[in-house]
Amino acid sequence: MKKRRFSAALTAALAAALSFTGMASETKIEQSGGTASQDVSAVYTPVKEAEVVYSVDIKWGSMEFTYTAPDVVKTWDPESHTYSETLAGEGKWTHEEKANEIVLTNKSNKALTAEITVAMLQNYSGITPELSAANLSLKDASIGATTSTPGTASEASTAITLKGALTDKTASKTTVGNVTVTIKDAEEVQP
């Protein structure tokens, strides 16, 4: 019974507290000409930091590669009256200058990382791609920037080279694989 009375009192107190949200204090004036005063205060809402704007330019090289098969040396066999063939060396992959490059320019107000992955199509699994860098770090372009002074865009690049043989002799600018660039926030460095 005592418990119930206590809980009822508590409920009443809570209800009273809730109904006076924002009320700070109470004073009593007990004489004519009497005064009571209260300070008025203010807080300043700071200017919110700019939200992150992602802007990364990707400059792709043409990604056009040429496979030059190795020379075939045919040797005549007078006994069997047939040629036997041997390959002189290995095939060679070439490309125009910078055709194999991927250049990333970060204009975001955030440091980023880029992950570059290359996947060859199933029919061309004998070709092995290699990247000069599979992960790139891109600095925050807003470092040092103000409303009047521009920041600096950061740039990073990687290059693809192909190994192995292209067996499809009919290939002519045939798609043999694809490159994916995935942008992520750079991990915050813990102090």
Place this chain on the structure above:
Amino acid sequence: MKEKKMTAMLLAAILALPAGEAVFASDAAGPAVNPDKTDIKATYVEGTVKTAPVYSVDVQWGSLEYTYDSAKTITWDPQTLKYVETQGTPEWSCGENADKITVTNHSNMEVGVHLDYTKTDANISGTFDQNDFTLKAPAENSEQAAAESKTATLTVGGQLTETEEKKKIGEVTITVTGLEEPAGELKSTQNVEYSTTLYKTAKPGVYKATVECPEYGYYYFQFIIDGTTYYTSDNGLKTNRPASIYMTQGTKEEWILDINKLSITRKTIS
């Protein structure tokens, strides 16, 4: 012995009669005295009921804490690689009821309430939706909750300079004045002699008087507040020299005398 007794009775009868009404018939020697009587009359006059004023006014304050939003936003422009600052319309806000001041009168007399806002930050002003009001005395035997209360709302405006801490921007002061409380006498001593009572109002330094004009002409009214003598004139109050004010015979006026502004506001009642 018998004669002595008769004399004593006669004397008692004389004393019982009101002065100036000697109604008895006997000669000094006669033995017979006719008895006479008169009524005793009384009148009841009500005593003056004296009640001392008891002031008890509750003030419930909101927190009076405000938030200033400068409405400045900063965005990143990846084309120019610069930040762009845009300015919206600054806003003041506060929590629910934080801007309310509720005054409740539990006194046994009507009170006037005056609210003042004093700046401590020159750039920020404070205004009330009502800053002068009166609160009636509660009826005898009425419940606490029946006491009259009024709520004023304080709105602040202006530009707050950037600050990280909560900052004092002003102060609200409430002054409670008992109405019907005489503050002195408004007296004309020259030309036309006349006096009336000066009453306090809700606003400090502002007084009220009802002035009737027994005759037309120039009245030389004066009153004293806190040792200063104020003189009435057609152009307001003077403190340096007696002045006159013209009145029309037979009119009854309500005067508001403001010693802060040295002004007189006159309103004809009849």
